[in-house]
Amino acid sequence: MTLRIESLELRNFRNYDEAVIDGLGDITVLVGENAVGKTNLVEGIQLLTALASFRHGTFDQLVRHGESQGRAALRATDGNRQLDIELLLAGKTRKYRLNNKAKRPLDLKGLIPSVIFTPDDLDLVKGSNTGRRTALDVLGSQVNKSYYTVRRDYEKVVRHKNRLLKDEADPTLVEAIDEMLVTVGSQLTMYRIALFERLRPHMVGKYREISGGREEMEARYVPSWEAGLSKEADEPAPPEGAHEASSTSAPSSLVRDEVRDALSRALHERAAEERRRGRALVGPHSDQILLTLDGQDASIYGSQGQQRSIVLAYKLAEAAVIEEILDQKPVLLLDDVMSELDGRRRAALVEAMEGGSQTFITTANIDYFDEDMLARSKVVNLPLA
Numbered sequence: 001m002t003l004r005i006e007s008l009e010l011r012n013f014r015n016y017d018e019a020v021i022d023g024l025g026d027i028t029v030l031v032g033e034n035a036v037g038k039t040n041l042v043e044g045i046q047l048l049t050a051l052a053s054f055r056h057g058t059f060d061q062l063v064r065h066g067e068s069q070g071r072a073a074l075r076a077t078d079g080n081r082q083l084d085i086e087l088l089l090a091g092k093t094r095k096y097r098l099n100n101k102a103k104r105p106l107d108l109k110g111l112i113p114s115v116i117f118t119p120d121d122l123d124l125v126k127g128s129n130t131g132r133r134t135a136l137d138v139l140g141s142q143v144n145k146s147y148y149t150v151r152r153d154y155e156k157v158v159r160h161k162n163r164l165l166k167d168e169a170d171p172t173l174v175e176a177i178d179e180m181l182v183t184v185g186s187q188l189t190m191y192r193i194a195l196f197e198r199l200r201p202h203m204v205g206k207y208r209e210i211s212g213g214r215e216e217m218e219a220r221y222v223p224s225w226e227a228g229l230s231k232e233a234d235e236p237a238p239p240e241g242a243h244e245a246s247s248t249s250a251p252s253s254l255v256r257d258e259v260r261d262a263l264s265r266a267l268h269e270r271a272a273e274e275r276r277r278g279r280a281l282v283g284p285h286s287d288q289i290l291l292t293l294d295g296q297d298a299s300i301y302g303s304q305g306q307q308r309s310i311v312l313a314y315k316l317a318e319a320a321v322i323e324e325i326l327d328q329k330p331v332l333l334l335d336d337v338m339s340e341l342d343g344r345r346r347a348a349l350v351e352a353m354e355g356g357s358q359t360f361i362t363t364a365n366i367d368y369f370d371e372d373m374l375a376r377s378k379v380v381n382l383p384l385a
């Protein structure tokens with residue numbers, strides 16, 4: 001059964017010294033003027049659910065200025081069990097506890113999944129591939145612990161390789177690290193492709209709904225070694241029995257071997273160039289996610305409104321995939337997005353909010369919400385009295 005957050009507690013977290021918000025229901029509207037701490041609250045919930053922050057800062061930034069330690073905690077229940085999740089911050093470190101027992105972030109992933117939507121998410125379309133890859137990886141890490149570890153391991157390998165290339169190390173050392181890069185990199189690519197193939201149809205469908213079918217949106221994952229292989233790799237992989245392993249469809253061995261070969265070949269072909277340029281060029285850290293509208297690059301040709309629709313479709317697709325894989329609706333964290341959307345898009349968002357997900361939405365202007373909705377929501381005025 002889906003877990004619902006009942007209460008939140010913050011101590012020396014961002015601009016909060018002590019804050020308790022309880023009696024939370026399906027929809028919580030956080031209202032307040034600029035800089036009162038609406039986004040900080042949403043960030044706290046994201047750290048306790050997705051175990052990551054969309055701000056991608058260091059942990060010491062989360063601690064209230066002038067303090068050495070901070071804490072964020074939530075209590076959730078599904079009617080049967082009660083969970084207390086706690087994040088303890090000290091200096092640059094963070095520690096999690098579940099029901100008073102120390103846990104690694106990995107242990108808590110997927111327990112209470114969440115999807116966050118902020119105005120900065122427009123960068124998903126307009127910005128670089130790095131942002132799109134990161135978004136995919138954050139989703140993958142929430143729904144599959146192996147995805148999380150593979151990605152972490154891959155980042156270590158690339159860091160190591162970049163150090164070797166920068167130091168102009170002996171090519172045999174680079175070749176040795178390339179073997180590891182092929183092993184871990186092909187796994188990460190396969191996880192990404194499988195997850196992407198789950199996400200894509202939801203995205204395309206949601207976009208069609210939001211835009212009223214005026215144009216066709218498409219999304220494509222292009223591995224760094226080029227489009228040649230992506231046709232085979234696009235084949236949906238068969239699920240692998242176990243709930244979690246099937247979550248991002250473990251790759252079939254045929255496709256896995258092809259990915260390994262293509263990656264290995266590209267590394268070999270571009271080894272001299274990598275040495276010359278002093279950095280790793282081939283691998284999933286250079287893969288691309290292309291978004292198009294009627295076949296044209298949406299980042300270049302899409303209007304602001306079309307780009308917003310793509311982001312909204314992406315976020316709704318994320319929520320759908322999480323529900324599909326984890327069999328529970330994610331918490332929706334919507335930070336100041338109403339003002340960015342026109343009537344049709346706002347309606348799509350409200351429909352999603354009313355689809356059974358627990359939702360936290362921030363706004364500086366309560367007028368964006370109709371009375372009906374406010375009557376069904378818990379309205380929290382910030383700053384707290």
Ligand SMILES: Nc1ncnc2c1ncn2[C@@H]1O[C@H](COP(=O)(O)OP(=O)(O)OP(=O)(O)O)[C@@H](O)[C@H]1O
Nearest residue numbers: 014015034035036037038039040061062063064065
């Ligand atoms: N570590 C910290 N210690 C103390 N204050 C902080 C810390 N980090 C951020 N702040 C402050 O928190 C305040 C509120 O930030 P937040 O982003 O939550 O505002 P907001 O209510 O979402 O505002 P807006 O409507 O403008 O987006 C800012 O004034 C910021 O300087």
